[in-house]
Amino acid sequence: MGKELSEMTLEELWELFPIYLVQHDDKWLDSYREIEATITNLLANYHVERISHIGSTAIHGIWAKNIVDVLIEISENADIEEVAYTIERNGFIRMSGDMKRISLNKGYTKEGFADKVYHIHLRYTGDNDELYFRDYLNEHPNVAKEYEALKLKLWKKYEHNRDAYTDAKTDFIHRWTQEARKIYGNRYC
Numbered sequence: 001m002g003k004e005l006s007e008m009t010l011e012e013l014w015e016l017f018p019i020y021l022v023q024h025d026d027k028w029l030d031s032y033r034e035i036e037a038t039i040t041n042l043l044a045n046y047h048v049e050r051i052s053h054i055g056s057t058a059i060h061g062i063w064a065k066n067i068v069d070v071l072i073e074i075s076e077n078a079d080i081e082e083v084a085y086t087i088e089r090n091g092f093i094r095m096s097g098d099m100k101r102i103s104l105n106k107g108y109t110k111e112g113f114a115d116k117v118y119h120i121h122l123r124y125t126g127d128n129d130e131l132y133f134r135d136y137l138n139e140h141p142n143v144a145k146e147y148e149a150l151k152l153k154l155w156k157k158y159e160h161n162r163d164a165y166t167d168a169k170t171d172f173i174h175r176w177t178q179e180a181r182k183i184y185g186n187r188y189c
Contacts, residue, residue, distance in 0.1 A: 042090050068119070
């Protein structure tokens with residue numbers, strides 16, 4: 001029968017859920033819209049400021065993990081734990097969190113990835129650098145292709161180490177997010 005996900009070590013999880021990249025797929029937008037509608041219904045009683053498609057699946061034309069990332073921004077007056085609990089009660093798994101950020105996912109099973117996989121990033125309004133990065137790369141295809149090349153280079157090297165894969169992209173993401181914030185100003189405030 002196998003271990004439950006909650007019983008697995010980080011290394012076992014990384015082995016079961018390796019990093020793999022696929023060519024851009026237009027169905028990611030449909031998957032985002034589907035999960036956005038689900039979240040909107042789940043959180044109808046909360047003050048949700050914005051729900052956004054983020055991550056590489058939201059960047060046109062680049063290879064990405066077949067995982068749709070969603071940013072949910074809630075009002076500063078909302079109880080982030082209460083909102084997260086509502087999401088968890090509806091089939092999502094909490095991966096990490098603190099008092100200002102909670103990450104949840106759906107589509108991870110004991111057998112591996114499901115057909116649709118989602119990462120939910122629950123934050124307070126304004127904690128949204130990913131929106132700036134997404135927009136910048138969509139408006140600067142040459143930078144998006146540089147990001148794609150970096151991801152492809154790191155893929156096999158860190159196939160079974162998500163933390164190292166993420167860390168290796170941090171400088172690139174930070175550089176272009178800062179550039180985007182200069183250009184876009186208070187676009188998402």
